[in-house]
Amino acid sequence: MARSPRVPWKRPNPRKRAGKASKHLSPRKKAAAKAAARRAGRRYPNLVDNMRMAAKTKRRTKTSGRKRAAYERPAAKSAAKKRKTAKAKATKASTRKRGGRAREKDPRGGLTAAGRKAFAEKQGAHLKPGVMKKESEMTPQDMRRKGSWAVRFYGRKKLPPLVDDRGRPTRHALSAHAWGEPVPKTVAAARRIAAKGERLLQRYKRASQKG
Incomplete structure (x- = not known):
C-alpha cells in the first residue's frame, strides 16, 4: 500500500533545510489570510491559509512579470524598428552613392558626360568624347x-x-x-x-x- 505524503505542517521547512531565511507574509497578506480562515471557520494563525496567500503572491508576481514584459516588448520593437530604418537609410545612401559613381562610367566603355564633368571638377581635365x-x-x-x-x-x-x-x-x-x-x-x-x-x-x- 502506497504511503500517503505527510501534511505540510508535519514536514520540515524546506527553506531552513536549504539554509535560506524564511519569508514572511506582509501585514496585508496576513489580514487576507485571517479573513479567509474566519470565513472557513478555522482558527488563525494556521499554515493552510498562510500557504494559500503565499501561493497567490507568487502567482501575482509571475503575472506582474508578464505585464512588465508586455510593456517592455513594444519598447524593444520600437528600438529594433529604429535600427532597421537607420540601416535601410544607410544602405540606400550607399547604393545611391555607388549608383552616382557608376553613372560616371559608361558600362560599354569610356566615360559618360557626367564622368567627364566630374573629372573637370576634380582634376581640371577637359576630356572630350572619343x-x-x-x-x-x-x-x-x-x-x-x-x-x-x-x-x-x-x-x-x-x-x-x-x-x-x-x-x-x-x-x-x-x-x-x-x-x-x-x-x-x-x-x-x-x-x-x-x-x-x-x-x-x-x-x-x-x-x-x-x-
Missing part, C-alpha cells in the same frame, strides 16, 4: 586625337589585362568602344588598334605639313 567617325570623315585634329589614344592605350610594351577571370572585357579593353573600335580580347587585336593609331598619326603629320 572620335567615332570614319577615317574619311576625320579632320586632322580627329586623326591626332584618335591616333594618340590608340598608341597610348594599346601600343605600350606591356598591356594591362584585357579580360577578367570570367572572360569578360576589362575597362581598359572596353575603352575601345568609346572610340568606335571593336573591343579587343587578345593582345593581337589590341596591337591592330595601335597600328591603326600610328597610321592616323602619320596622316595627321602629312596633313599638317601640307597646311
Whole structure:
C-alpha cells in the first residue's frame, strides 16, 4: 500500500533545510489570510491559509512579470524598428552613392558626360568624347586625337589585362568602344588598334605639313 505524503505542517521547512531565511507574509497578506480562515471557520494563525496567500503572491508576481514584459516588448520593437530604418537609410545612401559613381562610367566603355564633368571638377581635365567617325570623315585634329589614344592605350610594351577571370572585357579593353573600335580580347587585336593609331598619326603629320 502506497504511503500517503505527510501534511505540510508535519514536514520540515524546506527553506531552513536549504539554509535560506524564511519569508514572511506582509501585514496585508496576513489580514487576507485571517479573513479567509474566519470565513472557513478555522482558527488563525494556521499554515493552510498562510500557504494559500503565499501561493497567490507568487502567482501575482509571475503575472506582474508578464505585464512588465508586455510593456517592455513594444519598447524593444520600437528600438529594433529604429535600427532597421537607420540601416535601410544607410544602405540606400550607399547604393545611391555607388549608383552616382557608376553613372560616371559608361558600362560599354569610356566615360559618360557626367564622368567627364566630374573629372573637370576634380582634376581640371577637359576630356572630350572619343572620335567615332570614319577615317574619311576625320579632320586632322580627329586623326591626332584618335591616333594618340590608340598608341597610348594599346601600343605600350606591356598591356594591362584585357579580360577578367570570367572572360569578360576589362575597362581598359572596353575603352575601345568609346572610340568606335571593336573591343579587343587578345593582345593581337589590341596591337591592330595601335597600328591603326600610328597610321592616323602619320596622316595627321602629312596633313599638317601640307597646311
